[in-house]
Amino acid sequence: VAIATWPRRRTAGEHAATLLMASPLVAVVAALVVYPLGHLLKESLAGEHGLTLASYVALLATPRYRRAFVTSLWLSLLVSAASTALCLGPAWLLARHRLRFERVVRAVLSLPMSFAGMVVGFLLVVLLGRSGFLPQVLERLTGAPWLSGTSYQLAGVLLAYLYFEIPRATLTLEASLRRLDPRLERAASSLGASRAQAFLWVVFPAIRPALLATFAVTFAVSIGSFGVLLVLSPRHLTVLPLEIFTRFVAPPTDRAAAAAMSFVLLALALLAGVLVRRLSRAAEPSGA
Amino acid sequence: VRSASRLLLLAATGLLMAFVLAPLVVAVLGSFLDVRRIGLSTDLWAGGGALVDFSAFAYLAAHYLDWLEFSLVLATASVLISLVAAVPGAWVLARGSFPGSTILEDLVLLPLSLPGIAMSMALLSAWGELRGPWLVLGGHVVYTIPFMVRVVLSSLRSEDFERLEQAAASLGAGFFQRLRWVVLPGLRHAITVGALLVFAVSFGEFNVSFLLNRGHPQTFPAVLYDTYTNQSIQVSSAATTIFLAVVIPVSLVVQGLGGAKALDGGQAA
Numbered sequence: 001v002a003i004a005t006w007p008r009r010r011t012a013g014e015h016a017a018t019l020l021m022a023s024p025l026v027a028v029v030a031a032l033v034v035y036p037l038g039h040l041l042k043e044s045l046a047g048e049h050g051l052t053l054a055s056y057v058a059l060l061a062t063p064r065y066r067r068a069f070v071t072s073l074w075l076s077l078l079v080s081a082a083s084t085a086l087c088l089g090p091a092w093l094l095a096r097h098r099l100r101f102e103r104v105v106r107a108v109l110s111l112p113m114s115f116a117g118m119v120v121g122f123l124l125v126v127l128l129g130r131s132g133f134l135p136q137v138l139e140r141l142t143g144a145p146w147l148s149g150t151s152y153q154l155a156g157v158l159l160a161y162l163y164f165e166i167p168r169a170t171l172t173l174e175a176s177l178r179r180l181d182p183r184l185e186r187a188a189s190s191l192g193a194s195r196a197q198a199f200l201w202v203v204f205p206a207i208r209p210a211l212l213a214t215f216a217v218t219f220a221v222s223i224g225s226f227g228v229l230l231v232l233s234p235r236h237l238t239v240l241p242l243e244i245f246t247r248f249v250a251p252p253t254d255r256a257a258a259a260a261m262s263f264v265l266l267a268l269a270l271l272a273g274v275l276v277r278r279l280s281r282a283a284e285p286s287g288a
Numbered sequence: 289v290r291s292a293s294r295l296l297l298l299a300a301t302g303l304l305m306a307f308v309l310a311p312l313v314v315a316v317l318g319s320f321l322d323v324r325r326i327g328l329s330t331d332l333w334a335g336g337g338a339l340v341d342f343s344a345f346a347y348l349a350a351h352y353l354d355w356l357e358f359s360l361v362l363a364t365a366s367v368l369i370s371l372v373a374a375v376p377g378a379w380v381l382a383r384g385s386f387p388g389s390t391i392l393e394d395l396v397l398l399p400l401s402l403p404g405i406a407m408s409m410a411l412l413s414a415w416g417e418l419r420g421p422w423l424v425l426g427g428h429v430v431y432t433i434p435f436m437v438r439v440v441l442s443s444l445r446s447e448d449f450e451r452l453e454q455a456a457a458s459l460g461a462g463f464f465q466r467l468r469w470v471v472l473p474g475l476r477h478a479i480t481v482g483a484l485l486v487f488a489v490s491f492g493e494f495n496v497s498f499l500l501n502r503g504h505p506q507t508f509p510a511v512l513y514d515t516y517t518n519q520s521i522q523v524s525s526a527a528t529t530i531f532l533a534v535v536i537p538v539s540l541v542v543q544g545l546g547g548a549k550a551l552d553g554g555q556a557a
Contacts, residue, residue, distance in 0.1 A: 017464070034395060109301075117495070133310070262409040
């Protein structure tokens with residue numbers, strides 16, 4: 001019996017049906033993704049006489065915007081490094097150890113995934129604000145409200161960012177640690193390597209792409225985060241998303257600058273996204 | 289040595305879990321308990337003196353039901369649109385080899401890696417006159433459709449699924465018969481997970497809802513932000529508790545259905 005070749009040729013009716021099935025998705029993408037992004041690009045490049053880079057040059061020339069850009073960058077780099085490092089332990093535990101409450105651990109660490117940024121900001125206020133839980137407990141114990149108002153300082157902002165990065169970092173790391181062959185370590189230790197040596201020379205090189213991918217994933221989320229700082233609004237700390245918002249709503253509004261900053265932000269997030277894909281492809285063959 | 293390192297890992301994990309849970313527990317308990325019982329003073333929390341006090345929830349019930357309803361309607365509409373656009377679209381992406389299908393796939397999934405504020409600026413730049421509930425729905429569609437497409441695609445691309453369709457074809461099932469009797473039933477699980485994800489993402493979405501809206505009605509998260517800036521911590525905690533009561537069960541169900549990884553990649557923060 002000859003088996004029909006797959007996929008076999010489609011009839012005209014089937015082609016029409018396929019086209020019909022794709023059309024709602026194509027329409028959505030065209031109207032709500034492609035056209036808006038094109039329009040925004042045009043707006044950022046619009047000058048009195050045709051296209052110009054004036055609003056991008058203005059970004060570079062204005063100290064306020066430059067500061068927002070630099071702050072966004074170091075804040076996100078710091079948060080991604082910290083969350084990748086801190087979540088390596090839990091991810092290792094979930095991927096490589098037998099754990100009685102594995103599902104509970106994963107569920108708890110995944111919780112912040114579905115919280116909006118401004119909810120995370122509020123949670124930090126509940127924990128470390130001026131009448132937050134920790135300062136008040138410390139006041140009971142020691143007589144002084146230690147840590148009061150931390151949520152409105154840099155430390156609080158970092159903790160809030162860490163809060164929403166925990167699930168992203170843990171799940172990304174766990175997925176790639178699972179692909180790592182445990183025989184590698186055993187081989188290393190049977191050849192006389194100590195656990196530290198095995199980690200440093202065998203495990204670490206194998207998971208380096210995964211670490212970098214996690215770093216990029218968390219970076220992309222942090223650089224675009226808007227809600228956390230909207231709620232915490234610490235002094236002297238302005239980041240790109242907040243500056244875009246301000247330029248858009250607060251007088252004097254500057255739509256061209258907001259558009260140009262949005263594009264800088266898009267570019268940074270996309271760059272991180274490309275990096276993630278590259279690295280996760282590199283991490284695919286389990287490093288063995 | 290082995291147990292020592294395990295203990296260290298357990299301690300680090302426990303610390304992170306405590307960090308995640310502590311503010312949630314305080315916010316939920318603080319919304320209806322006399323906060324002095326959990327070690328807090330009442331100055332900014334307000335509240336009566338009764339041990340259990342649901343006045344904050346009574347306030348919400350009197351003032352917030354419209355916003356809650358609007359968010360639930362938006363989330364339902366997002367689910368319906370994703371069923372119409374994302375499910376058939378994903379099948380075409382998985383099976384159709386037409387020119388530009390990979391580009392289409394990249395463009396559909398693109399918003400997952402785009403910051404909400406930048407995407408909102410783009411939508412406002414193009415559709416600024418529509419600013420209001422309809423544009424909010426548009427923004428929700430942009431951010432929810434990728435989740436449905438991704439879940440359905442990964443199911444369609446599994447080898448088993450493809451073999452099933454091949455078998456049906458070689459047994460003589462026509463194109464439309466396969467769609468009706470093989471593809472649709474086979475996708476039931478993926479579509480359920482996708483719909484729950486879409487619902488949760490839409491309900492919890494703040495950035496797009498906040499920036500693309502004007503006047504009334506507001507989404508629940510947008511009103512939540514308003515509450516944080518204008519109300520006592522107790523009322524804010526109660527509103528947050530309601531938010532959590534919708535979002536957490538849905539994401540736990542999604543995880544239970546094996547979609548923990550599917551939650552990943554959102555630019556929700």
